[in-house]
Amino acid sequence: MGNENVLRIDGEVETSRELTFEDLASIDSSQQIIDVSQFDPKRQGDAVKLTGLLELVGVKDSAKYIGLHGTLDNFHASIPLAPVHDRAFIIYRVNGEPLDVKSGGPFRFYIPDHAACHADEIDECANVKFVDHIELTAERGFDNRPDDDEEHAKLHEKEHNT
Ligand SMILES: Nc1nc2c(c(=O)[nH]1)N[C@H]1C(S)=C(S)[C@@H](COP(=O)(O)O)O[C@H]1N2
Numbered sequence: 001m002g003n004e005n006v007l008r009i010d011g012e013v014e015t016s017r018e019l020t021f022e023d024l025a026s027i028d029s030s031q032q033i034i035d036v037s038q039f040d041p042k043r044q045g046d047a048v049k050l051t052g053l054l055e056l057v058g059v060k061d062s063a064k065y066i067g068l069h070g071t072l073d074n075f076h077a078s079i080p081l082a083p084v085h086d087r088a089f090i091i092y093r094v095n096g097e098p099l100d101v102k103s104g105g106p107f108r109f110y111i112p113d114h115a116a117c118h119a120d121e122i123d124e125c126a127n128v129k130f131v132d133h134i135e136l137t138a139e140r141g142f143d144n145r146p147d148d149d150e151e152h153a154k155l156h157e158k159e160h161n162t
């Protein structure tokens, strides 16, 4: 079993890593976003840019997709890397503490200017909560996001009851 407080990054990378809250907090300030409400007034806390994580592992040229795995509720998305590479970030800290599970912590993937759910490959559903594993792949990987309104409504219903 993986440790849910660790973010594993592997796949098409030079060096796989398992990162803790402290590891993310130690990434250079140029890669930190202090106060994500500047991107989305509904969100709070601090984040590290995806580029900051990717620098730590070294992305191979063969990496074309990024897989976001949330083991906690078995939610997974696989999206093209290029369009999110420079803008996505991982929210990990609120008031100096790890992001709590209620807010999608300990690690929450976030893409500013995402499309509405299942409107596009890069949609709000791809803002995966409880991410414990980021996997770079050459081809599209496992993805169980809802693909119609009914499935999407069921997902939100389920979320509401947990
Ligand atoms: N792990 C996980 N991440 C998830 C989901 C989920 O069910 N599980 N739902 C997605 C959907 S459909 C939406 S709209 C947003 C909702 O995020 P919020 O609860 O912070 O508003 O999270 C996305 N990320």
Ligand SMILES: [Mo]
Pocket (backbone or CB within 6 Å): 117, 124, 125, 152, 156
């Ligand atoms: Mo959604």
